[in-house]
Amino acid sequence: KQEVTQIPAALSVPEGENLVLNCSFTDSAIYNLQWFRQDPGKGLTSLLLIQSSQREQTSGRLNASLDKSSGRSTLYIAASQPGDSATYLCAVSNSGYALNFGKGTSLLVTP
Amino acid sequence: ETGVTQTPRHLVMGMTNKKSLKCEQHLGHNAMYWYKQSAKKPLELMFVYNFKEQTENNSVPSRFSPECPNSSHLFLHLHTLQPEDSALYLCASSLGTLQAGNEQFFGPGTRLTVL
Numbered sequence: 513k514q515e516v517t518q519i520p521a522a523l524s525v526p527e528g529e530n531l532v533l534n535c536s537f538t539d540s541a542i543y544n545l546q547w548f549r550q551d552p553g554k555g556l557t558s559l560l561l562i563q564s565s566q567r568e569q570t571s572g573r574l575n576a577s578l579d580k581s582s583g584r585s586t587l588y589i590a591a592s593q594p595g596d597s598a599t600y601l602c603a604v605s606n607s608g609y610a611l612n613f614g615k616g617t618s619l620l621v622t623p
Numbered sequence: 624e625t626g627v628t629q630t631p632r633h634l635v636m637g638m639t640n641k642k643s644l645k646c647e648q649h650l651g652h653n654a655m656y657w658y659k660q661s662a663k664k665p666l667e668l669m670f671v672y673n674f675k676e677q678t679e680n681n682s683v684p685s686r687f688s689p690e691c692p693n694s695s696h697l698f699l700h701l702h703t704l705q706p707e708d709s710a711l712y713l714c715a716s717s718l719g720t721l722q723a724g725n726e727q728f729f730g731p732g733t734r735l736t737v738l
Binding site: 516543544546548553554555556557558561563601603605607608609610611612613614615616 | 627629654656663664665666668671673678679681711713717720721724726727728729730731732734
């Protein structure tokens with residue numbers, strides 16, 4: 513059974529810092545990996561999708577990398593802003609439809 | 624309306640009530656999903672429908688009954704729930720399978736409280 517772990521569980525940084533969120537998974541036979549953002553009590557917003565054949569994806573200040581063989585992904589956020597405060601979720605797919613989620617990293621960016 | 628919408632956004636019900644959650648997607652997708660998000664636990668997949676046919680039932684108790692009348696609408700019928708069923712219920716959709724490289728898009732969720 514696929515297990516997804518996200519470290520750290522919580523992170524607090526001052527505005528302007530660059531930061532890295534980590535995701536690891538136990539079964540490397542994945543189709544793709546998705547990073548999501550979730551604001552308190554709200555749904556999920558898709559940030560980046562990395563296919564199994566890709567090494568990284570970029571969107572604005574976000575960069576996600578994938579090392580499938582070692583079962584790891586990182587989400588890099590450049591020049592963090594208070595509006596980046598949210599929970600960041602990593603999810604991997606091993607089957608046609610199911611996404612396996614980690615518990616998330618709760619990020620607080622202070623002004 | 625665009626994207627994935629869910630109604631109601633908040634629901635409080637007693638253990639003997641019957642209620643339904645509704646999800647609608649305006650993305651032209653063919654697959655729809657129900658997820659449960661409980662405090663301190665990862666999101667759990669409950670049901671998957673592809674072209675209106677149920678393709679996955681992740682060992683969900685029968686007090687949760689899904690219905691998918693067409694590719695744009697998905698319902699979750701609730702009856703005789705337990706307090707531990709209180710959670711955020713999220714609906715999602717995708718054009719096709721994850722294997723084919725499709726993203727899942729999520730709705731805002733229904734916050735359910737069972738008294």
